[in-house]
Amino acid sequence: MSTGRTLLIVEDDDLLRQALKEQLAALGDFAVIDEAADGAAAFVAVKGKVFDLILLDIGLPDMDGRDVCAKLRESGVRSPIIMLTAADSEDDTITGLDAGANDYVTKPFRMAVLLARVRAHLRQHNQSDDAIFTVGPYKFQPAAKMLVIGDGQNSGGQKKIRLTEKETAILKYLYRVGNKTVSRETLLGEVWGYNAAVTTHTLETHIYRLRQKIEAEPSAARLLLTEPGGYRLNP
Numbered sequence: 001m002s003t004g005r006t007l008l009i010v011e012d013d014d015l016l017r018q019a020l021k022e023q024l025a026a027l028g029d030f031a032v033i034d035e036a037a038d039g040a041a042a043f044v045a046v047k048g049k050v051f052d053l054i055l056l057d058i059g060l061p062d063m064d065g066r067d068v069c070a071k072l073r074e075s076g077v078r079s080p081i082i083m084l085t086a087a088d089s090e091d092d093t094i095t096g097l098d099a100g101a102n103d104y105v106t107k108p109f110r111m112a113v114l115l116a117r118v119r120a121h122l123r124q125h126n127q128s129d130d131a132i133f134t135v136g137p138y139k140f141q142p143a144a145k146m147l148v149i150g151d152g153q154n155s156g157g158q159k160k161i162r163l164t165e166k167e168t169a170i171l172k173y174l175y176r177v178g179n180k181t182v183s184r185e186t187l188l189g190e191v192w193g194y195n196a197a198v199t200t201h202t203l204e205t206h207i208y209r210l211r212q213k214i215e216a217e218p219s220a221a222r223l224l225l226t227e228p229g230g231y232r233l234n235p
C-alpha cells in the first residue's frame with residue numbers, strides 16, 4: 001500500500017536547500033522530495049498534496065516561517081513540521097511551536113542532527129496510527145480499523161463499526177488531507193498504489209460500502225462527500 005514518503009523543503013538558501021535534498025534523498029526514506037524557496041511556493045506545493053514531513057525555514061523572503069506554519073495548520077496540514085531557526089533565541093522557538101511546529105533545529109546545524117530528528121518524527125508519525133481521530137460523530141481508530149460511536153455512558157452504549165483495510169486507508173487519507181477534495185486518481189494511487197491496475201469503479205464500490213457503514217442516510221452523504229472530480233471528508 002505504501003507508495004513511499006514525501007517531503008517538502010521550504011528554504012530560500014539555494015545551497016542549503018540542495019544540500020538538504022541530497023542528504024535526505026540518501027536516507028532512502030523519501031520517494032518524493034519537493035522544494036519551495038518561499039512561503040507562497042510552499043502554499044502552492046501543499047495544494048491537493050499531503051507531505052509526510054515538512055522542513056520549514058523561519059526566515060523566508062516573503063513571509064515569516066512561523067506565519068507560514070500557522071497558515072499551513074489552518075489549512076488542515078497535519079504533517080510533522082520541523083522549523084529551521086536562524087537565531088538561537090528562545091522566543092523564536094516558542095513562537096514556532098505556538099504556530100504549530102513539532103520541532104525546531106537551530107542553524108547552523110550538523111546534518112546528522114537534522115537527519116536524526118527527521119527520522120524520529122517519521123517514526124512518531126507512523127505510530128500516530130494508534131491515535132484516535134474525530135470524524136463526524138465517530139472516534140476513528142485507524143490501527144484498529146474501527147469507528148466507535150457513543151461514549152458508553154448512555155443507555156445506547158458504544159457501537160463499533162469494523163472497517164476493511166481499504167476503507168480504513170480511504171478514510172485515513174481523506175482525514176490527513178483535511179477538508180479538501182481529493183481526486184479519484186490520487187485516492188486510487190494512495191490506497192491501491194500507483195501501479196495497481198484498478199479502475200475508478202473499484203474505488204466507487206468501496207466508497208459506496210463505506211457510506212453504508214458510516215452515513216445515517218447513505219444516499220444523502222454528510223460525511224463522505226462527492227465533489228466535482230473527487231471526494232472530501234466533511235469533519
Ligand code: CA
Pocket residue numbers: 011012013057058059060061
Ligand atoms: Ca532563510
